Amino acid sequence: GIPPDGKVDVTIPVVGGTFFYPVVSTAVAMARNLTINAGASLTVTGNTLQIKRNVVNNGTFTATNGTVEFNGAAGQTTATAFFSTNTIKDLVISNTAGVTIGAPLNITNSLTYGVVNGILVTNGNLTLKSAATGTAWVGDMTNHTIIGDVTVERYIASGTNHGKSWQLLAIPTIGPTAPTGQSIKNAWQEGAAVVNGNPNPGYGTMLTSDVPGATGQLLPGFDALTTSGPSIKVYNTLTNGYNGPANTGIAIYNKKGYFVFVRGDRSIISAFATANPTILRTKGSLLTPANGPFSSAVGGGLFESVGNPYASAIDLTKLSFGAGINTTVIVWDPTIGGSYGFGAFQTLFLNGANYENLLTSTAYGPAFTSNNFIQSGQAFIIQGVGAGGTLTFAESNKAPGSNPLLLIPQRIVAEQPQLLANLYGINADTSTFLTDGALIQYDKAYSNTLDTMDVRKMTNTSENISVKSGGKDLVVERRQPIAQSDTVFYDLTGVRVQSYRFEFIANGLGGSGLDGFLEDTYLHTKTPLNMGGTTQADFSVTTEQGSYAPGRFRIVFAPTVVLPVTFTYIKAYRQD
Numbered sequence: 001g002i003p004p005d006g007k008v009d010v011t012i013p014v015v016g017g018t019f020f021y022p023v024v025s026t027a028v029a030m031a032r033n034l035t036i037n038a039g040a041s042l043t044v045t046g047n048t049l050q051i052k053r054n055v056v057n058n059g060t061f062t063a064t065n066g067t068v069e070f071n072g073a074a075g076q077t078t079a080t081a082f083f084s085t086n087t088i089k090d091l092v093i094s095n096t097a098g099v100t101i102g103a104p105l106n107i108t109n110s111l112t113y114g115v116v117n118g119i120l121v122t123n124g125n126l127t128l129k130s131a132a133t134g135t136a137w138v139g140d141m142t143n144h145t146i147i148g149d150v151t152v153e154r155y156i157a158s159g160t161n162h163g164k165s166w167q168l169l170a171i172p173t174i175g176p177t178a179p180t181g182q183s184i185k186n187a188w189q190e191g192a193a194v195v196n197g198n199p200n201p202g203y204g205t206m207l208t209s210d211v212p213g214a215t216g217q218l219l220p221g222f223d224a225l226t227t228s229g230p231s232i233k234v235y236n237t238l239t240n241g242y243n244g245p246a247n248t249g250i251a252i253y254n255k256k257g258y259f260v261f262v263r264g265d266r267s268i269i270s271a272f273a274t275a276n277p278t279i280l281r282t283k284g285s286l287l288t289p290a291n292g293p294f295s296s297a298v299g300g301g302l303f304e305s306v307g308n309p310y311a312s313a314i315d316l317t318k319l320s321f322g323a324g325i326n327t328t329v330i331v332w333d334p335t336i337g338g339s340y341g342f343g344a345f346q347t348l349f350l351n352g353a354n355y356e357n358l359l360t361s362t363a364y365g366p367a368f369t370s371n372n373f374i375q376s377g378q379a380f381i382i383q384g385v386g387a388g389g390t391l392t393f394a395e396s397n398k399a400p401g402s403n404p405l406l407l408i409p410q411r412i413v414a415e416q417p418q419l420l421a422n423l424y425g426i427n428a429d430t431s432t433f434l435t436d437g438a439l440i441q442y443d444k445a446y447s448n449t450l451d452t453m454d455v456r457k458m459t460n461t462s463e464n465i466s467v468k469s470g471g472k473d474l475v476v477e478r479r480q481p482i483a484q485s486d487t488v489f490y491d492l493t494g495v496r497v498q499s500y501r502f503e504f505i506a507n508g509l510g511g512s513g514l515d516g517f518l519e520d521t522y523l524h525t526k527t528p529l530n531m532g533g534t535t536q537a538d539f540s541v542t543t544e545q546g547s548y549a550p551g552r553f554r555i556v557f558a559p560t561v562v563l564p565v566t567f568t569y570i571k572a573y574r575q576d
Contacts, residue, residue, distance in 0.1 A: 003029040012040040063088040070099045077102045093118040101125040112139035122148030130155040135402040137312040140395045141288040151283040152311045154377030159275035165334035165343040170257040170307030170379040173284030181251035187282045198266040221248035231261035235305035255294045257307030257379025295392040298384035307379040315399040324389020328455040330381035335362035345458045376402040385452045417442040417508035423465045426499035435463035446478040453478040464493045488555040502537045514557040522546040
């Protein structure tokens with residue numbers, strides 16, 4: 001009943017019943033040398049087993065829900081079938097002489113270091129797993145070493161949390177073969193040597209392109225010719241457009257990350273087949289203080305795509321944006337959808353001490369929910385202001401834990417005066433779907449001129465709504481409290497012939513002494529706004545040009561005044 005200390009050799013013998021086999025669950029257990037005899041078992045669940053020397057496992061060693069810490073003074077090595085299913089939850093390296101992964105090992109939660117100058121040698125055998133329940137992550141690598149390649153997975157919840165959709169993905173590995181590194185084909189196409197090949201069900205996805213001879217194998221190496229454009233592409237900051245790779249034989253690493261259209265795994269060939277979940281993975285060296293990560297520069301007034309460089313979530317509140325980069329970031333939210341159902345841009349803006357999402361969604365929660373994290377394998381968009389600037393990363397930016405979508409968000413009620421405009425599409429059965437939104441916040445500390453507190457609009461491929469101010473399209477505008485002369489000009493683009501609904505959510509505007517009215521310059525109608533709540537207004541887009549004019553809608557403000565009325569003569573007549 002008493003766990004031994006680290007000076008004792010431990011043998012787990014074969015006994016008459018499973019009752020006698022040890023389970024490490026309520027306290028840290030320690031062993032010098034550990035031997036598990038054939039037919040015997042050792043289970044680590046909910047706590048930590050520390051091992052100082054060697055392990056001989058001829059039985060069953062299960063740590064799928066526990067932590068194993070190697071804390072020896074001499075080198076330690078894991079062997080074939082070391083752990084049950086070759087999987088453990090948490091691995092801690094507290095050995096400065098080095099721990100060598102001698103056989104395939106999967107980590108489902110975390111890889112961390114317990115001493116300064118800890119060393120891990122992977123031999124290419126280590127995989128950071130990702131599933132619907134969570135994604136494995138690597139802790140702070142300052143003064144630590146990891147030698148060898150690591151496979152990093154990214155679970156995509158297509159067919160469950162959302163349908164087929166675009167994803168904005170980062171590459172957390174580089175190499176392994178300099179200078180080209182792992183190719184796109186070997187990574188996200190799972191090395192398929194033929195068109196539509198599916199060597200590893202549940203992994204990879206179909207990649208298509210509009211390049212001539214796209215389906216030639218092994219180069220260009222795509223799975224289909226799509227004249228509408230590539231299904232894998234990189235953001236071009238100078239053109240505000242996207243460029244697809246010439247072939248899938250090039251190195252997959254790109255610090256910008258990729259927009260990838262994910263239908264599911266490589267069994268989903270037809271555009272009309274039902275999506276299913278898949279895992280995209282890359283293999284190479286992790287980006288650590290000794291090996292990158294690379295910085296990302298962005299010019300003033302421009303956007304740039306930036307991949308999270310780590311196999312770990314990063315905390316946006318810990319990033320140093322500097323004066324030349326707007327603190328607001330833009331992510332791709334596959335659960336919003338728009339008219340095409342393939343996702344849309346989501347804005348995360350700093351509101352006090354936390355980042356909050358602009359649009360309500362499955363991934364990010366209700367609007368104005370705290371969302372401070374960019375996940376492992378996720379890329380995001382930054383915006384340059386002034387002369388622009390450079391974004392650099394540090395190990396201190398990392399956050400523990402990583403999920404396929406987001407960490408569980410915390411609801412934060414917006415306190416400051418603001419007006420949120422959501423645009424919904426209306427289906428034939430009267431159900432609605434959110435397509436986009438724009439926010440105006442009011443405070444005496446803000447300026448009515450464009451500055452770093454305002455956020456330019458990143459254009460969706462479907463519907464877009466933005467605030468037109470200073471000749472720019474803004475997704476977030478921060479300005480002085482409402483004045484009588486103010487008018488909000490909305491820019492509406494990408495709409496289709498169908499019915500839509502505006503939802504205006506006003507917070508704290510009732511004390512301004514002004515009433516707001518939504519004006520439709522096409523139908524010449526005026527709808528009053530609830531200055532302290534929600535207002536809905538339906539409209540339709542037809543084939544008539546005025547119905548889809550970008551500047552069709554605006555909000556005007558007028559004083560809230562009750563005019564005096566004097567009655568000079570009154571007559572009354574009985575009615576029934």
